[in-house]
Amino acid sequence: MAEDSSKKKAKVLEDLGLGLYKQIEKGENPYVTVPIRGLSNVKYSKEKGILTLGSGVSRRYFLNVGHVRKFVQTVAVASLSKNLIESDKHTSLRDVFYQMRRTIPGTKVDVVDDQTETDKAVEDLELITDLTREQLHITANKNGAVAGDVIIEDRGDTIDWSKMGSGGWAIPSTTEDITFKKVNAKFVLYMEKAAIWDRLNEDKAWKKLNCVIIASQGQATRGIRRLLQRLYTEQNLPVYVLTDFDPWGFYIYSAIKFGSISLAHASEKLALPQAKFMGLLADDIERYDLKRHLIKFKDVDSSRLQQIKGYEWFRNNKAWMEELNKMEKIGSKVELNAFTAKGLSFMTEKYLPEKIKEDKFLD
Amino acid sequence: MAEDSSKKKAKVLEDLGLGLYKQIEKGENPYVTVPIRGLSNVKYSKEKGILTLGSGVSRRYFLNVGHVRKFVQTVAVASLSKNLIESDKHTSLRDVFYQMRRTIPGTKVDVVDDQTETDKAVEDLELITDLTREQLHITANKNGAVAGDVIIEDRGDTIDWSKMGSGGWAIPSTTEDITFKKVNAKFVLYMEKAAIWDRLNEDKAWKKLNCVIIASQGQATRGIRRLLQRLYTEQNLPVYVLTDFDPWGFYIYSAIKFGSISLAHASEKLALPQAKFMGLLADDIERYDLKRHLIKFKDVDSSRLQQIKGYEWFRNNKAWMEELNKMEKIGSKVELNAFTAKGLSFMTEKYLPEKIKEDKFLD
Numbered sequence: 023m024a025e026d027s028s029k030k031k032a033k034v035l036e037d038l039g040l041g042l043y044k045q046i047e048k049g050e051n052p053y054v055t056v057p058i059r060g061l062s063n064v065k066y067s068k069e070k071g072i073l074t075l076g077s078g079v080s081r082r083y084f085l086n087v088g089h090v091r092k093f094v095q096t097v098a099v100a101s102l103s104k105n106l107i108e109s110d111k112h113t114s115l116r117d118v119f120y121q122m123r124r125t126i127p128g129t130k131v132d133v134v135d136d137q138t139e140t141d142k143a144v145e146d147l148e149l150i151t152d153l154t155r156e157q158l159h160i161t162a163n164k165n166g167a168v169a170g171d172v173i174i175e176d177r178g179d180t181i182d183w184s185k186m187g188s189g190g191w192a193i194p195s196t197t198e199d200i201t202f203k204k205v206n207a208k209f210v211l212y213m214e215k216a217a218i219w220d221r222l223n224e225d226k227a228w229k230k231l232n233c234v235i236i237a238s239q240g241q242a243t244r245g246i247r248r249l250l251q252r253l254y255t256e257q258n259l260p261v262y263v264l265t266d267f268d269p270w271g272f273y274i275y276s277a278i279k280f281g282s283i284s285l286a287h288a289s290e291k292l293a294l295p296q297a298k299f300m301g302l303l304a305d306d307i308e309r310y311d312l313k314r315h316l317i318k319f320k321d322v323d324s325s326r327l328q329q330i331k332g333y334e335w336f337r338n339n340k341a342w343m344e345e346l347n348k349m350e351k352i353g354s355k356v357e358l359n360a361f362t363a364k365g366l367s368f369m370t371e372k373y374l375p376e377k378i379k380e381d382k383f384l385d
Numbered sequence: 386m387a388e389d390s391s392k393k394k395a396k397v398l399e400d401l402g403l404g405l406y407k408q409i410e411k412g413e414n415p416y417v418t419v420p421i422r423g424l425s426n427v428k429y430s431k432e433k434g435i436l437t438l439g440s441g442v443s444r445r446y447f448l449n450v451g452h453v454r455k456f457v458q459t460v461a462v463a464s465l466s467k468n469l470i471e472s473d474k475h476t477s478l479r480d481v482f483y484q485m486r487r488t489i490p491g492t493k494v495d496v497v498d499d500q501t502e503t504d505k506a507v508e509d510l511e512l513i514t515d516l517t518r519e520q521l522h523i524t525a526n527k528n529g530a531v532a533g534d535v536i537i538e539d540r541g542d543t544i545d546w547s548k549m550g551s552g553g554w555a556i557p558s559t560t561e562d563i564t565f566k567k568v569n570a571k572f573v574l575y576m577e578k579a580a581i582w583d584r585l586n587e588d589k590a591w592k593k594l595n596c597v598i599i600a601s602q603g604q605a606t607r608g609i610r611r612l613l614q615r616l617y618t619e620q621n622l623p624v625y626v627l628t629d630f631d632p633w634g635f636y637i638y639s640a641i642k643f644g645s646i647s648l649a650h651a652s653e654k655l656a657l658p659q660a661k662f663m664g665l666l667a668d669d670i671e672r673y674d675l676k677r678h679l680i681k682f683k684d685v686d687s688s689r690l691q692q693i694k695g696y697e698w699f700r701n702n703k704a705w706m707e708e709l710n711k712m713e714k715i716g717s718k719v720e721l722n723a724f725t726a727k728g729l730s731f732m733t734e735k736y737l738p739e740k741i742k743e744d745k746f747l748d
Contacts, residue, residue, distance in 0.1 A: 111730075189544075
């Protein structure tokens with residue numbers, strides 16, 4: 023099946039090349055059509071509950087002094103990616119830059135001078151082919167760990183997430199190709215902080231609560247987001263997100279749920295509109311007596327909050343706006359770590375079971 | 386044995402408390418003796434080949450307005466750590482702050498106001514007790530992954546590093562308590578970049594070269610450094626370090642080999658003077674035709690280079706100074722990723738085997 027899908031992906035890239043070839047044969051000026059990226063062309067789809075790209079597109083011509091550089095870069099990335107897929111190898115964005123950095127024969131012109139050029143060419147290729155970077159065999163940063171009563175297969179290895187000691191399985195940059203063999207869990211708990219994960223893992227919270235625990239360190243990587251989405255869509259596991267009470271934590275949740283602005287074109291493969299927010303919420307501060315752990319907002323926190331309040335998908339959501347207004351009024355953040363003050367295992371034994379039992383989540 | 390060592394550690398902390406209690410009983414002003422930290426008291430031990438703390442110490446008295454706050458914090462951390470050890474739980478530095486953040490009964494004074502206070506108290510306790518933070522059950526940041534033909538035991542789980550798919554085993558913040566069950570490897574290869582690790586892991590370089598591959602993302606965590614040291618001292622595996630050709634890469638190597646300035650007191654548990662530098666070196670640029678991949682130094686790179694040249698352990702090492710002078714002359718850096726331009730598997734198939742065969746390393 024994996025081989026099959028490789029052939030399909032290579033075919034998409036081949037067709038792109040053949041299309042250009044035909045344009046040349048007909049004596050036309052070869053071009054590629056690229057959807058426009060950026061906030062101006064990002065829409066929130068109420069129906070799908072995710073960020074999507076609008077219909078704006080631009081054509082990029084070979085015989086156009088302003089276009090030729092980008093045109094060549096896009097075609098060069100397509101060729102590189104086809105080779106990667108066919109040889110079943112993966113490479114990082116940084117490495118793509120080095121592999122494309124060569125002088126065009128007979129000239130003094132380099133195909134690329136800077137990594138921002140290859141990064142953009144890769145994103146363009148995602149848009150043109152409707153294949154994700156992962157499917158193009160180009161990897162992003164790796165980060166994060168997972169534990170739970172789950173057995174997967176990856177590159178021929180059988181991996182038991184319940185037997186990973188204190189470390190967990192390191193989540194790879196591409197989670198596209200792993201296969202779920204056994205999944206004994208009722209839900210997935212994702213958190214933004216590795217230290218919280220360590221604590222929950224030591225408590226074997228995944229066993230006690232019958233769940234899968236996943237942590238990044240900061241913003242969730244694409245590998246993590248795709249993994250969450252696959253656990254939901256393929257294994258029917260609800261996904262709960264656990265972050266600090268601050269605008270940054272809320273945006274981490276927003277990116278997992280609705281997709282992110284910069285990757286709006288990949289929302290279908292990455293976003294999870296059914297994700298639920300496990301807290302921290304404003305009411306938890308009172309309820310769990312966390313007042314003394316409030317940390318006053320700095321300017322950068324306040325302005326981030328204002329920015330988030332302006333996003334369409336928050337602005338049109340009453341429950342969320344109420345929550346953000348409460349945050350503004352409080353003018354302080356609270357970290358998940360504050361629960362430790364109530365006992366090392368407070369989260370495992372009290373907070374998480376209570377939240378799950380109540381089954382009331384901000385949507 | 387683990388239980389035995391727990392009892393020993395708890396005893397060290399208990400003795401600290403008992404000592405203070407006796408001082409009080411005798412009507413003395415209770416104090417603790419703390420070695421002075423900071424560059425002024427950091428020495429390079431030629432004999433041991435690592436950074437160590439000098440003999441400077443200071444006494445911290447309870448009945449001294451300038452000392453009492455730090456005195457109380459140190460004792461409070463000792464008490465917290467004793468509880469952690471006895472309940473066999475671990476907690477992060479951030480969580481230590483929250484657990485210690487309480488008001489002293491009958492006063493309006495908080496034990497701590499800021500995490501920098503608890504962080505320092507933990508470091509002081511390391512110095513006073515000669516136990517590392519890991520041994521005190523306080524964890525640092527977690528980061529990095531490992532693969533190789535090695536089987537370990539950790540918290541009752543048997544973990545096979547050769548069957549971790551594309552992800553690897555996530556290296557925990559504390560690698561103190563893992564047990565090596567089977568080690569089939571000739572050496573350890575540590576690299577600063579996760580993307581390089583991904584590439585080598587996909588090539589199964591650890592199988593082809595019969596080694597263990599370990600990556601962090603940037604500076605090696607304490608968990609990684611301790612793991613490297615244990616693989617060398619307990620398993621007799623030479624450790625090779627692979628970094629970019631720039632002052633930052635060289636300092637990553639320096640910290641692994643000699644210890645770091647801020648953790649000079651923990652060098653004995655973390656440093657590995659026998660570590661060898663696998664490159665990139667100045668001569669590799671010519672040899673592997675990497676000239677076109679030179680990236681000109683920014684001011685921050687140049688000044689970092691000057692700083693490193695000033696460190697005693699470099700200044701008195703002829704081979705290293707020659708290398709650093711070459712770097713200064715070149716005035717540019719080269720990234721490991723540049724090898725990708727020569728073929729995706731160039732490192733696995735050519736660079737690494739050649740370096741290992743030659744067996745000539747900067748020492």
